[in-house]
Every structure is written in C-alpha cells, then in structure tokens.
Amino acid sequence: MGEYQSKQLDGVFNALCDPTRRAILARLTDTDARVTDIAADFPISLNSISKHIRMLERAGLVTRSVHGRDHLLSLNAGPLADASEWLEHYRRFWEDRLAALEKLVTSRKRKRK
Amino acid sequence: MNAAIINTPAAVVVRRTIAASAEDLFDAWLDPEALAIWMRPGSGIHNTQAKVEPRVGGRFEINMHADSGVIPHSGVYRVIDRPRRLVFTWLSPHTGEGETLVTVDFLPRDQRTEVVVTHEQLPEAKREAHNGGWTRALEKLDAFRAPSHE
Numbered sequence: 001m002g003e004y005q006s007k008q009l010d011g012v013f014n015a016l017c018d019p020t021r022r023a024i025l026a027r028l029t030d031t032d033a034r035v036t037d038i039a040a041d042f043p044i045s046l047n048s049i050s051k052h053i054r055m056l057e058r059a060g061l062v063t064r065s066v067h068g069r070d071h072l073l074s075l076n077a078g079p080l081a082d083a084s085e086w087l088e089h090y091r092r093f094w095e096d097r098l099a100a101l102e103k104l105v106t107s108r109k110r111k112r113k
Numbered sequence: 114m115n116a117a118i119i120n121t122p123a124a125v126v127v128r129r130t131i132a133a134s135a136e137d138l139f140d141a142w143l144d145p146e147a148l149a150i151w152m153r154p155g156s157g158i159h160n161t162q163a164k165v166e167p168r169v170g171g172r173f174e175i176n177m178h179a180d181s182g183v184i185p186h187s188g189v190y191r192v193i194d195r196p197r198r199l200v201f202t203w204l205s206p207h208t209g210e211g212e213t214l215v216t217v218d219f220l221p222r223d224q225r226t227e228v229v230v231t232h233e234q235l236p237e238a239k240r241e242a243h244n245g246g247w248t249r250a251l252e253k254l255d256a257f258r259a260p261s262h263e
Binding site: 009010013014016017086087089090091093094095096097098099100101102103104105106108109 | 123124125127129131132133137138141147150151152153154155207211228230232233234
C-alpha cells in the first residue's frame, strides 16, 4: 500500500468517526443532494455542515458538481472499499496472532506444572 | 450500500478469551523471545526476530522473514500499564507511511483473561496529541512508577 493510499485511508477513517458525517453519507446513498438540502436536514449551522462536507470531499467520499447556483453532492463509495479491505486484513491478522499467543502461553503454562 | 456505510467501523476490534493470567499474557507482548514465536504469520514467514525497548517512548521492531524478503513492523510504546493495558503505534508495509495505533486490553474473566485488540488509523488530532504533550506527560508518569515491569 503506497503513501497516497494510506493518507487517503486516514482521511476516510477520520471522516467516518463523526456521526454527522456518517449521516450525510447515508443521506447521499439514496440520491444526490444539494448542499442547501443537506443543511436543512441537520440542526446545525450551514457553516458547520460545509466543514463536514469539505472533509468528506477531501477523503474522496463525496464529489461536488456545480450547476448554476446549486452545488450538487454525490457519494463516491470507492474509498470505503479500501477502508473495508484494511479492516479485514488486520481483523484476520490479529485473530491469527491471538490464536498463536494462546497456543504459546497455554503450552508454557503446562510445561511449568 | 446505506448499511455498509453506517456499519463501516473506524477501527478493528478483535477479542479472544484465553485460559491464562493477565500477567502471563501481557508479558508475552513485551518479551522478544515470545514475540518471535507468536508473531510469525503462517503464510511464507519462516522466521521472526523481535527487538523491544519495553518503556513508554521505547521502540520495538518485529521483522518477519519471508521468502520474498524481510517484512518490517515497528512502533513506539505509548502506554505500558501491566497487566491491564498496552498501547503502541504500528507501522508496517500494509499501513504505508502512516502510523496506526494498537490498544491491547487485558480483562480478567474468572480464571481466564479476555484480550481485546483495537487497531485504528491514527486520526490527525490524536496523532498530534500523541506526539506532543500527552506522550511527555505519560513518560513522566511512568518515571514516577516503580519500574516493576521494565
């Protein structure tokens, strides 16, 4: 995994660790939406919503297209697949390592008895 | 897709309950000889070497020797709280240039111990906290403690 990918992954996890940003992503899975529509859905300021959206854009999870005065947001799920792959790799790695740890520590214990 | 987004966790959490004391399990994480045995993934790794500086701020290196070459893993200990909690950064070819964070909790369960590994990408804010004052504060705290586990 290269540096670029790792930094992108970092942004994805950063984006996912906030409930508002998760909710924005969930909103965009159904359909594209205007920034103003999304702002209307959340009881926080337009300024805060804009910050969350910019973070999602930096993580590559959301793309913005400008149509006249409307800024239309779309979900880009690609980076989520990278995140899932990372999680799956380490889930298997640590499951296997903990199994090996158990084998080592319990066999040592038997030898001591 | 909706569910996938909501369910994508921000960290890997793996648990295993083992019939051993928290102390024995904890020590196996900081003992280079033990690490060389249990940090040897089956597929193509024929030998693992571990070097450990078991103190807060100390480094570890776990080199897994494969046919294709050495796969280096390294990191720095952030918390060493025997036998309850171990926190360290983790850098490997799989994490790219970015450091990740591993927290290991050892929870007593009758005669057994539940080991909980939480592995997460280090968010920027947390990284600054780790590299800055927080680490230094922990180092000082550690210096105050009896060096029973070092």
